[in-house]
Amino acid sequence: MTELLILGGTTEARLLCDEVSSFDLSATVSLAGVTTHRLNMSVHTRIGGFGGAVGLKSWLLENSTRAVVDATHPFARQMPWNAHCACCDAGVQRLRLIRQGFAQQSDWQFAFELQAALTSIPSGKRVLLTTGRNDLQGISLRNDLEIFLRTIEPVENLPAHVTNLLIRPPLSREDENALMKGHRINTLITKDSGGVTTPKLDAARALGVNVILIERPKQPPGPMVTSVEAAVAWLRDVVGISS
Ligand code: NAP
Secondary structure, eight states: OOSEEEEOSSHHHHHHHHHHTTSSSOEEEEEOOOOSOOOOOSSEEEESOOSHHHHHHHHHHHTTOOEEEEOOOTTOOSHHHHHHHHHHHHTOEEEEEOOOOOOOOTTOEEESSHHHHHHTSOTTOEEEEOSOSSOOTTTTTOTTSEEEEEESSOOOSOOTTEEEEEOOSOOOHHHHHHHHHHTTOOEEEEEOOOOSOOHHHHHHHHHTOEEEEEOOOOOOSSOEESSHHHHHHHIIIIIOOOO
16 A cells, blocks of 8 residues: 655655655655666655556556655656546546746747757857757757767767766756866757756856757646645645645
């Protein structure tokens, strides 16, 4: 039995686990299992996909789950919709916990996907790409750019004009600054992942680096909060789970 399922993979999910670990309830956090380096979580942890919305619905029913907090990343495209459908079908309450987007600057450009962002960059630019190792469509076509792809884990079979920088965040503003200066970066493509600190964007601003922000995917309908405190309040006030 799992009264509360937290869909994880973010700092917010880990912090929510810390909060609910002292609650008088059975909770499980679920991780996709996509990274090799995993932090210990303070509630029971399961790893791997459920098998789509249908698999998740079965899991919820088998475990008599009362509530789901979907704390997956703002750029997780599939899991929030799977959770929405599974919870509707299973009659389980669901909350989306998604951190606030970046406070936007008037000189930033916006794109709905990486390929569109790359298309807008003039030839010869030196581009720092921090959008992750998935969805790299379009980078092989832009061999007139010097691209520095920053990832936590290595990416295989990249074309010659793409250099893979292996870096585990978070970086300080000074480190971001040194990285951009060191590689003579003049364009940054990053996701609107959000968060309270923005060292990468602050460094770009200080160095006059052009910023292209990839916009967040559409979220399913339903209740949504941007902080762990608000998620705890929802569990208490709406679901009736108390500490
Ligand atoms: P996604 O496109 O939304 O999900 C792809 C598939 O991975 C889902 O259909 C599901 O498989 C499985 N999955 C995703 N999150 C899961 C979870 N918490 N527990 C169990 N299975 C999960 O997500 P993604 O963009 O590949 O990201 C995968 C994970 O990395 C997410 O948990 C996300 O929070 C985290 N993450 C993503 C990003 C990003 O930029 N996308 C950045 C940082 C962290 P089944 O259909 O088989 O259930």
